Amino acid sequence: MPILSDSGGGGGYPLMMDNTMLLNGMRQLGSTESWTDDLPVCDRTGVGTQPNHVYSRNGSRQEGHHCEDRSFHFNVNSTTSFYGLFDGHQGQSAANFLAQHLPADVLLEPLPETSTDADVHNLFKQAFESVEGEYFQSIDVSLAEKTSLGFQIQGMSQTEAYETFPEIVDRLSTVSAKVSSGTTAVVALVHCNRLHVANVGDTKAILCKLDQSGGYSATQLSTDHDLNNDDELLRLQKLGLNVDYLRERQQIGNISVTRCFGNYLVKAGYSDMADLCMATDEPVIAVPAIKSVPIDNSVQFLILASGAVFRTLESATGSPQVNSDIVRMVGEEFKVQSTLTGVAQAVINKICRIHQDYFLTEMNNPALPQSSRQIDDLTLMVRNFNHPLVNGISSPNSRSPSLSTMQRRFDEQLHISVTDGPAGGGTNTDDEDFGIATSGHQIGYRSRSASKTLMQSTTPVPEMSVTTNDDLILPPTFDDSSANTTTTNTTTNTTTNSTDFEERGFNSQKADPLDLDSDGRVASYVKFDDFLDAIELAKQDGTYQDFTVTNGGSTITTGAD
Known part of the structure; x- marks a missing residue:
């Protein structure tokens, strides 16, 4: 947490103490x-979830165990918002703790608008x-108990210890499971038209942008800290x-990632772990990879x-x-859902269906x-x-004249970048400037017939090409503070003539024009001719009687002009 100086002319110490006391009180x-x-x-x-x-x-x-994932998405003020996702393992305690306490450390001090990328990275x-x-x-009592129990069976083999002190071995196993709780993490801070992403482990952040060719590019901003990363x-x-040995097992200690909380x-x-005891220092660390890019x-x-x-x-598709x-x-899902939560949940549901079909x-x-x-x-x-x-409920002040056109552009051309370079003027820092290992994108394609059927069940889109963003020319800066903040309404300054897409085979679906009467009103689509003719006949043969119908505050009398 940064130490701020007292604006009243004093040193930074009194203010630091006040903030520390406040933070401790909050915790x-x-x-x-x-x-x-x-x-x-x-x-x-929007957030979509599915328990294990x-x-x-x-x-x-x-369900094999209680869900260990946690997340948050906070709108701090007009220029700052903060997001986090934590993928826990060996229990919920670490993910719970991080989801509550990391925002406190990051957001307690208001970020100045003059903050640089280096300031945010620090x-x-x-x-x-x-x-x-x-x-x-917070778990020091359990750590102390683990140490004490370990001393009582020190020097014994596992079999000897269990035969001699079974209660101690069982309790040691329980305590060890408690202190082994951990979590990977990815956080994203939007501040003054800059996006700052930090992560440890294999939780991912992917940014989708409109590129200079009119298509879309998707760049991974996070780094995969796993045993496929050559730098790790x-x-x-x-x-x-x-x-x-570690790479062959795809396991380091009791986890598969090389960084975590x-x-x-x-x-x-x-x-105490056989495959890690020869290390000269802690092999698994919580030092984040950090990247910053502009928002426009x-x-x-x-x-x-x-x-x-x-x-x-x-696993289900073998897709590279x-x-x-x-x-x-x-x-x-942006084309068919009405909320962002619907978008996220629909994607999760589809992935689950694909995997279940593959398993069956x-x-x-x-x-x-x-x-x-x-x-x-x-x-x-x-x-x-x-x-x-597309199907979001627009507010009276929204102006989205090209929603269908923009979505057709997304369908038409989506360039995927698998490079780890900054996307358009971005900066990247971590402890040793580790980059993304692209080996995860080089897995050979394996046929999954049932899964491929589901993958292809949506509107067909041309194959994606791999591009980089080194020469990306960015449009004028987008002011996030002025954006309409409803989940069902988005605004864009990018417009495209729909005829361009119609010439390429993306024909617009145009509704038939409504029939209007001479007064410019919608013509009646319910005809009462038979009913009125029957009333007229009843009047002529003397069988007709007037009656009154009351509906709410309105009274209608038949036969009245």
């Missing part, structure tokens, strides 16, 4: 209550380090670890998602371009890995900037 709230509960949510955001489940042989699903690094320290302090393997190798067992307790009229939407969202789709597949799905097709295949027989917790957040929500 003494109950585990289910946080000062961030009073922050307004950002209603330009394991398939049975008949295709039914059963704030993120300090906040990540501070919150992890606070988390370990090099870091681990320098610590003395056998990276070939919490999880004491792979942090200070790493020396070309920015369409931002996706934050847990790593399981991408792994689940890749899962990032682009998910961006395409989000774009498709392959469940008798003995080579089907266990990871494909279950789904981890899935969470996907969509933050909209300028993309048209």
Whole structure:
């Protein structure tokens, strides 16, 4: 947390103390209550979720454990909003703690409008380090108990310890499970027309933009800290670890990522793990990768998602371009959903259906890995900037003259960037300037017939081409503070003549014109001729009687002129 100077001319110490006391007071709230509960949510955001489940042989699903994903989306003020997604493991405690306390460290001090990218990057690094320290302090009783129990069976083999002190071994197992709770994280800060993204682990941030050719580009702003990242393997190798062994197992200690919050067992307790004990320092760290990019009229939407969202789709389809597949799905749902929550949830639901169909097709295949027989917790957040929500309810002040045209442009051309370079004037920093390992995009395509059918069930779109954003020319700056903040209304300054798309085969669906009478009103579409003729006949043969109908405050008498 930055130390601010007292504007009254004194030093920074008194103000720092006041803020520290305030922050500590906020953190003494109950585990289910946080000062961030009073922050307004950002209603330009939608979140979709699906708890984990394991398939049975008949295709039914059963939840394996309580959902460990957490997220937030806060609208701090007219120039600042903050978003976070946490993918927990080994329990909920770490993700719960981070979701409540990280916003406190980042947002307690108002960010000046003059803040530079370097200022925000330093704030993120300090906040990540501070919150992890606070988390370990919050479980210090359990850590002390674990240490005490370990001393009582020190020097014994596992079998000998269990035969001699079974109660101690059982209790040690329970306490170890508690302190092993951890979480990956991705956060995004929108501040004064800049987007700042920080992450540890494999939670992802993907930004979709309108590029200079009139198509769309999608760039991953986060870094995958896993055992497919060559830079991470090099870091681990320098610590003395056998990276070939780790990469083959796709496991480091009790997790599959090389960076996370919490999880004491792979942090200070790493020396007790057989595959990590030779490391010269903690192998799993919580140092974030950070990137900043400008926000302008070309920015369409931002996706934050847990790593399981991408792994689940890749497992079922074998697609080598899962990032682009998910961006395409989000774009498709913008055409049919009326809210951003509907967009995000529809994408999650579709991924689950694709994976379930794949399992039902392959469940008798003995080579089907266990990871494909279950789904981890899935969470996907969509933050909209300028993309048209076609069926959204427009406000009286909105002006979206080209929604269908803009969506056809999305269908027509979507360029996917798999490079880790800054997207249009962005800056990227982390502890050693680690880049995204592109090996995740080089997985060979494997046929998944049932899953491919579902993937192709939406409106066909041409194949995506891989482009970079090095020469991207950006439109004028977009002022996020002036945006309409309803989930069902977006505005864009980009317009395109629909005839351009009609010539390319994207014909507009035009409604038939309404029939108007001589007064310019809609002509009657309910005819009363037979009814009126029957009344006239009844009058002529003397069988007609007047009657009165009262409806609310109105009275209608038949036979009256």
